[in-house]
């Protein structure tokens with residue numbers, strides 16, 4: 001049936017009306033210059049002629065041109081003439097470049113497409129929309145679909161406003177409305193408007209924060225994650241079967257990048273703060289989005305999402321800010337940028353250069369003084385500050401040991417750590433014992449039947465071996481849990497020790513330059529008083545104590561856990 005129809009269609013010769021329209025008012029031209037050019041009458045004509053090349057079943061009856069007429073109504077002379085010709089049976093095919101050439105008044109356009117043309121037996125081709133009423137089929141679904149896209153546009157403008165306000169109200173109610181969720185989190189399978197933390201990725205995020213606080217650069221963190229074979233966010237999401245779209249990463253299995261690390265470190269979701277509506281669509285027609293001012297974004301707290309404490313997270317943001325305040329074109333930040341503060345006005349100090357007798361000197365002065373002179377200078381030379389900071393950082397680390405000792409301790413701990421394998425010897429023993437006891441327990445009833453055991457003995461031994469089995473099962477469970485924790489601790493310890501060792505070798509070498517990462521991982525702020533008095537605010541007062549405790553902890557690891 002359909003086959004014969006098609007053959008019929010092939011034989012049929014069409015008298016085509018080529019309809020061309022261009023207006024300056026309805027956005028045909030001003031969308032952008034390229035589009036304007038592509039919509040010119042000449043171009044529309046060329047495109048249609050190209051399309052008709054070799055199509056012997058179609059001959060052009062006439063070209064109808066409405067130049068300078070808007071598509072928002074159908075009061076166009078050539079359009080009217082064309083409809084008249086169609087009604088008179090002179091044309092039975094209308095060709096346009098796209099549906100919007102035909103008309104932009106959608107309800108009326110829809111009436112032509114769905115009622116008037118079919119009634120008159122006229123075929124419509126919209127070349128660039130790939131729409132042909134003939135091949136679109138006869139079912140309503142097939143006719144309506146491409147037309148729908150076109151008609152939909154009319155409702156879109158109205159709809160986009162409605163959707164926007166609907167989303168706003170959902171967000172205000174603490175519901176998640178985004179379609180994509182950042183790394184470390186996912187949507188609750190039972191409630192798509194609720195976020196939950198992803199335990200696996202969550203652990204990696206904690207790791208990334210720790211490394212950063214240890215002074216590692218985003219690039220080095222990325223390298224390390226890749227070396228450890230931890231899948232990058234896109235790969236991880238793909239492995240979970242989550243649809244993933246990102247403008248940042250298009251390649252499959254592209255690995256971690258410094259930018260991906262940076263995005264995680266500055267994602268407020270990590271401290272349990274859900275910020276929504278960061279971007280909004282400019283309007284319903286343009287896919288482009290614009291960044292919303294921070295004050296207009298909606299946010300709510302969800303404490304069970306927090307992977308990082310609020311204070312830690314905020315400290316991280318300060319650290320990141322310090323690192324971004326680098327000179328353009330410079331790979332790394334200046335040693336002290338973002339660290340020096342004026343204790344009188346609270347603002348940062350800025351770096352200045354003086355040249356005296358051809359010799360360059362760098363110094364820092366209070367920003368407030370520099371701009372409005374309402375504070376005092378608080379000036380200090382970089383060369384004066386440098387040894388002071390170096391000594392302070394050294395002293396801070398040396399509170400526990402000298403550099404060589406730290407390196408030795410770190411290496412020793414690393415070695416012990418490597419020797420420590422999560423496959424320990426106790427567990428197989430416990431399991432063997434359980435198997436033996438379970439076998440004895442199950443053999444008891446046979447012994448009773450054979451008369452080896454009396455009824456009394458049987459009951460007594462049954463209780464004994466059952467108890468023994470339960471106890472062993474408990475020990476195995478605890479042991480396994482502890483092993484998992486220990487494995488995790490070892491992994492963490494390794495990473496921490498590496499940084500620890502770095503610091504140690506720096507201390508051991510008096511000629512070595514101080515690294516910014518050491519300063520940033522120990523010092524929060526450096527206060528410069530008048531008269532060159534300098535005060536330090538430390539991030540962690542007992543960082544080294546922490547590292548030593550860690551070495552001690554590793555030593556204890558070989559021993560039996562207390563709970564088993």
Ligand SMILES: [Zn+2]
Pocket residue numbers: 342343344345346347366367368369375376378
């Ligand atoms: Zn000041």
